Amino acid sequence: MIKEIIVVEGKSDISAVKRAVEAEVISTSGLGINDNIINLIKKASKNRGIIILTDPDYPGKKIRNILSSEIENCKHAFIPRDKANKNGNIGVENASPEEIRIALKNAKAEFSDNRQEFTIKDLVYYNIIGNDNASKLRGKLGDELGIGYCSAKQFLKRLNSFGITREELEKAINSIYEIKE
Structure with a gap:
């Protein structure tokens, strides 16, 4: 069981993470992220810490930047683009359970x-x-x-x-x- 709450972009990502590890997962609803979701993630961060695991593409980077500018006490996990690619579709949901476990194991805290x-x-x-x-x-x-x-x-x-x-x-x-x- 992973202590921190994992933050992903969507429902497919939640399913992929839950196939890989036992953890609580929150979705940002992609770029539909709003103040309610940010406040939920802030609360999770204060209580247990979070690991941001977004897609290795432009929207994923944008979401990661929004979250890390708004929230303290977060770790970042990254899946290489070539390990999250299925027929040209880039996303956490396309990564194997092993790649997701590796990314989470190597999650790094950001220092300010x-x-x-x-x-x-x-x-x-x-x-x-x-x-x-x-x-x-x-x-x-x-x-x-x-x-x-x-x-x-x-x-x-x-x-x-x-x-x-x-x-x-x-x-x-x-x-x-x-x-x-």
């Missing part, structure tokens, strides 16, 4: 202490920005680190706010290059 472990210079140094393969590398690193795919600016923010260490980043980079060879 303005930690600055990494800078733009680090992203350039590690080739995470500024070259033709940077976007692909960010995607692979986001999956490996459990912070999801995002733009360079968002990637930098997530590295710092999710408490990723330099050692963790370098280990993930080395892992990706080992797989490639």
Whole structure:
């Protein structure tokens, strides 16, 4: 049983999560999210904590941003796009129970202490920005680190706010290059 309440976008996502784990799940009703739903999630966050598990697409990112700007004490879980894809349809409901369990196990809390472990210079140094393969590398690193795919600016923010260490980043980079060879 997962202690935190898992927040997903819709009814199909609820079913998929319940097939994977024993947990309480709340739906945002997709982009139909409103003040009543946000207040319900805030209450859940205060009482038990929440894990945000939205689809790895634009609406999912938008919902995640709305929730994390409104609610404290939340963790973020990410499913890689290629693991949540069924015939071009991207969503949590298309992920296998195993992928959902992995995402939830690797959920990360967001810190708001303005930690600055990494800078733009680090992203350039590690080739995470500024070259033709940077976007692909960010995607692979986001999956490996459990912070999801995002733009360079968002990637930098997530590295710092999710408490990723330099050692963790370098280990993930080395892992990706080992797989490639």
